[in-house]
Amino acid sequence: MPGTTVWLVCHAANAALRSGTFPRAPGGDNDETETLDARAVEAIEAWRVRWQARLVGANGDAPHALMSPAAIACASAQAAGFTAGRTDALADAAYGAWQGRRLTDVAHEAPEALAAWTRDPAFRPPGGGESFDDVRSRVAAWLDALPEAETTIVAFTHAPVIRAAILRALSAPSASFRHLEIAPLAVTALRRSAQGWVWMAALP
Numbered sequence: 001m002p003g004t005t006v007w008l009v010c011h012a013a014n015a016a017l018r019s020g021t022f023p024r025a026p027g028g029d030n031d032e033t034e035t036l037d038a039r040a041v042e043a044i045e046a047w048r049v050r051w052q053a054r055l056v057g058a059n060g061d062a063p064h065a066l067m068s069p070a071a072i073a074c075a076s077a078q079a080a081g082f083t084a085g086r087t088d089a090l091a092d093a094a095y096g097a098w099q100g101r102r103l104t105d106v107a108h109e110a111p112e113a114l115a116a117w118t119r120d121p122a123f124r125p126p127g128g129g130e131s132f133d134d135v136r137s138r139v140a141a142w143l144d145a146l147p148e149a150e151t152t153i154v155a156f157t158h159a160p161v162i163r164a165a166i167l168r169a170l171s172a173p174s175a176s177f178r179h180l181e182i183a184p185l186a187v188t189a190l191r192r193s194a195q196g197w198v199w200m201a202a203l204p
Contacts, residue, residue, distance in 0.1 A: 003192035004146050005200075007055055007154045008162045011068070011076040012040040012047075013184035020103040022095045023158075026069040036075045044079040047185045052081050055154050063152040066090060070158070076185075077156040084156060089142035092158040096129030121174035132160065132177050139164040143190070143197055162188050169197040 015037055016023065036044070056062055065084035067077045068091050077084040098106055107114050116123040121132040139161055146153070159182035167176055169190050182188070189200040 003148050003150060005152050005189060005191045006143070006146070006165075007063070007152070008165055008188040008190070009051075009076070009080070009154060009156045010159055010162055010182050010184055010186045010188075011070070011073045011156055012036060012044050012079070014040050014072055017184065022098045022101050022103065022106070023070065023072075023092050024100045025094065026071060026091070035071060036079060040076075041079060043185060044076060048080055051187060055152075063154045065154045065156075067156040068092060068158060068161070073156045073158070080156070082154060082156070084154075087142070087155070089138050090155055090157040090161055093132070093135050093160045094125075094128065094130040096125040097127030098125045098129065119175075119178055121177055132164070133174050135160050136164040136167065136174055140168045143168060146192070148192060162186070165190055165197075166199055169199040171196075 014035065018039075062082070065077060065082040066087045067073045067084035069086050069088060070092055073090070074084070074086075103114070110126075113123075113126065117125060121136070124131045124134070143165060160177075162182045163177045163180045166172075166180060166188060167174060190197050191200055192198075
């Protein structure tokens with residue numbers, strides 16, 4: 001019998017992402033900077049035309065929807081037509097002292113640290129940030145805890161989480177994360193098989 005299928009959806013791009021700003025931790029006034037602007041709303045409307053019917057299925061049964069705690073993920077899920085439950089395992093990486101800062105400013109002030117962050121999966125940003133290996137560990141634990149019975153899940157999350165899930169399915173080394181580019185509103189499908197998680201190419 002087919003097992004669980006997980007559709008991972010990267011949240012829409014907002015002004016902070018387009019300006020190259022590290023996300024802030026969810027909660028409080030931080031959420032005001034994580035809302036959808038007109039460009040994001042337009043992009044999600046186009047996404048709905050292409051994807052919503054496919055994810056809901058011909059019988060009209062809505063899949064189980066989940067989302068990251070981030071406001072941008074919540075807004076993306078709602079705009080896409082899904083009522084999703086918050087799941088901490090789907091949270092973006094923690095960026096520590098870099099949260100809310102522009103990448104260009106960090107590159108100017110700490111070029112060696114930023115270079116290490118882009119190539120070393122074990123590197124943690126200063127001030128309590130998470131490494132890619134940290135993200136991969138919690139994403140792998142979440143995937144492995146999902147039910148084995150046939151079910152479909154749609155999860156609105158972040159690029160680092162989707163990279164971690166893909167590498168988990170492929171049993172690929174964490175250093176491969178820098179070779180995976182996840183665009184806003186990209187859809188990635190994973191399915192649990194007898195051999196474990198497998199990556200499925202999404203149809204155009």
